Amino acid sequence: MPGSYVRLLVILIAIAAAFALVLAAFVFAGGSRRSKRYRPGRPFTFMPVWFLSAPEEQSRAGIARALTSGSLAGRLTRPRETGGASDRW
Amino acid sequence: MIAGEVTSSSVERLGATQSPSAPPAAPQSANPKGNPEVVDGPLSVRALLRIDEALRLADATTGFVFSVYIGELGPNPRETAELLHGRLPDPDVSVLMAISPNERVLEIVTGSRARRRLFDRDAKLAAMSMSAAFAGGDLGGGIVAGIAQLADHAGRAPVAR
Numbered sequence: 001m002p003g004s005y006v007r008l009l010v011i012l013i014a015i016a017a018a019f020a021l022v023l024a025a026f027v028f029a030g031g032s033r034r035s036k037r038y039r040p041g042r043p044f045t046f047m048p049v050w051f052l053s054a055p056e057e058q059s060r061a062g063i064a065r066a067l068t069s070g071s072l073a074g075r076l077t078r079p080r081e082t083g084g085a086s087d088r089w
Numbered sequence: 090m091i092a093g094e095v096t097s098s099s100v101e102r103l104g105a106t107q108s109p110s111a112p113p114a115a116p117q118s119a120n121p122k123g124n125p126e127v128v129d130g131p132l133s134v135r136a137l138l139r140i141d142e143a144l145r146l147a148d149a150t151t152g153f154v155f156s157v158y159i160g161e162l163g164p165n166p167r168e169t170a171e172l173l174h175g176r177l178p179d180p181d182v183s184v185l186m187a188i189s190p191n192e193r194v195l196e197i198v199t200g201s202r203a204r205r206r207l208f209d210r211d212a213k214l215a216a217m218s219m220s221a222a223f224a225g226g227d228l229g230g231g232i233v234a235g236i237a238q239l240a241d242h243a244g245r246a247p248v249a250r
Contacts, residue, residue: 036131036133037226038131038190038223038226038228039226040190040193040223040224040226043191044131044190044191046129046130046131046159046190047126047129047130048111048112048113048130048158048159048160048161049113049117049119049127049130049131049132049157049158049159049160050112050113050115050116050117050156050157050158050159050160050173051116051117051118051119051127051140051141051144051156051157051158052116052117052118052144052154052155052156052177053118053119053141053144053145053147053148053154053155054118054145054148055115055116055117055118081201081204082171082174082180082198082199082200082201082204083198083199083203083204083207083208083209083212084170084184084185084196084197084198084199084204084209084212085196085197085209085212085213085215085216086166086167086194086195086196086197086216087194087195087213087216087217087219087220088193088194088195088220089193089195089220089221089223089224
């Protein structure tokens with residue numbers, strides 16, 4: 001019966017196509033996650049971040065210190081004496 | 090112009106104007122709970138939680154204020170890092186780690202009081218170990234190791250009598 005063979009062939013092709021689609025979905029999902037990983041020398045797109053352990057408490061304490069010291073201008077000027085280090089990779 | 094004064098253009102460059110590459114207007118907690126926008130940054134949730142814990146521990150142990158910035162630093166990375174450091178609540182006792190992954194630059198800035206306990210050679214050692222981790226693609230691990238190393242060198246905060 002040629003009709004049943006054709007139907008079986010269509011079903012098998014549909015199963016294979018569905019499997020390929022699922023695999024492609026996994027690959028693209030994995031690709032978007034991997035792009036967040038940093039690789040030196042490759043372009044790395046991200047939103048800049050700036051962290052403190054307790055920003056609310058520390059900003060309040062900083063403003064209080066600036067008020068008691070008589071100036072808030074220090075918040076917009078670099079400290080005169082800074083130390084530290086620099087490096088590249 | 091007074092040395093160290095922040096010009097209007099440099100303030101704009103440091104985030105007064107909102108652009109995708111501009112720094113955030115103010116530092117925030119690394120903990121993604123309550124700060125869902127930090128997930129759009131360069132670090133995984135696991136790395137963010139580890140950094141948050143490392144920052145809290147370092148602050149509590151040393152009495153300094155540790156801060157981490159990850160973003161573009163421009164053509165003068167040291168100057169930009171010092172300007173960011175000056176915007177922290179109490180720069181004199183603050184330690185800023187500024188990292189630019191695309192420019193492959195790391196700057197550690199210590200305030201005038203912080204550097205009395207955290208010498209430049211200690212900062213250089215921490216910077217070298219951080220750079221080694223960054224060169225291997227491990228941003229989060231390098232930051233956590235750097236915070237721990239700097240806190241270790243700074244030691245415990247002196248007890249007030």
